[in-house]
Amino acid sequence: MLETTPLRQQIARDVFDYQQLVACLSQFSKPRDKIRRLLASGEIVRIRKGLYTFGEPLRRAPISRELLANLIYGPSYISLDYALSYHGLIPERVETVTSVTLGRSRTFTTPYGMFSYRRLSQSRYAVGGLLAEHGDLSFLIASPEKALADKVWADKRFDGTRLSAYGSYLLDDLRLDPARLAVLDRDRLEAIARAYDSRKLYWLMRYLQTLKKRSHA
Numbered sequence: 001m002l003e004t005t006p007l008r009q010q011i012a013r014d015v016f017d018y019q020q021l022v023a024c025l026s027q028f029s030k031p032r033d034k035i036r037r038l039l040a041s042g043e044i045v046r047i048r049k050g051l052y053t054f055g056e057p058l059r060r061a062p063i064s065r066e067l068l069a070n071l072i073y074g075p076s077y078i079s080l081d082y083a084l085s086y087h088g089l090i091p092e093r094v095e096t097v098t099s100v101t102l103g104r105s106r107t108f109t110t111p112y113g114m115f116s117y118r119r120l121s122q123s124r125y126a127v128g129g130l131l132a133e134h135g136d137l138s139f140l141i142a143s144p145e146k147a148l149a150d151k152v153w154a155d156k157r158f159d160g161t162r163l164s165a166y167g168s169y170l171l172d173d174l175r176l177d178p179a180r181l182a183v184l185d186r187d188r189l190e191a192i193a194r195a196y197d198s199r200k201l202y203w204l205m206r207y208l209q210t211l212k213k214r215s216h217a
Helices: 006-010 018-024 031-041 065-072 080-086 144-154 165-173 178-182 186-196 199-216
Strands: 015-017 044-048 051-054 076-078 097-101 106-110 113-119 129-134 137-142
Touching (some): 015 018, 018 051, 044 065, 065 097, 065 106, 065 113, 065 137, 076 080, 080 137, 165 199, 178 199
Parallel strands (some): 097 113
Antiparallel strands (some): 015 051, 076 097
């Protein structure tokens, strides 16, 4: 059964920021002392500095790590390994929620796991983001095409200078599903490749075209 407290009655959402919290505690002469007591009692949990959620008995829905990723550091959207797993392109479950951002690259360790952010330029960041909606919940995540492009570009272990290297990298190292790769949207990929203006992504485009031809052979 959902528990309630005066604070829970005042704040509609499960995740809230410091300004909302202080506004609800305006009747206290020392709001920061009250916040410390709320944290110690478990009524609220600090996700990172300035961002909080209610303790489990007070939450109205399970914590969404995807939504947290958008809120912890921004502007950002989920991409790279976590998005590849989310879209079913790789078989592994990815524990760290990986995102791209316009800010500097950062990693946060929170009570709800690790969240990493990779910096992209404005032109590279601006393409390929989607709004995913699940009931009342929505969050920003890269399209399958953008998640793949971000991964290939950001992976310093892979230099991507030869077309022949892409098969082993994508299918063996990353364990990407070739059937899913073959149906990626070509127009989206071309728009992303133009925004990146990266040799790696042009080689990726060529490899995916080859893979698609094989799938229709």
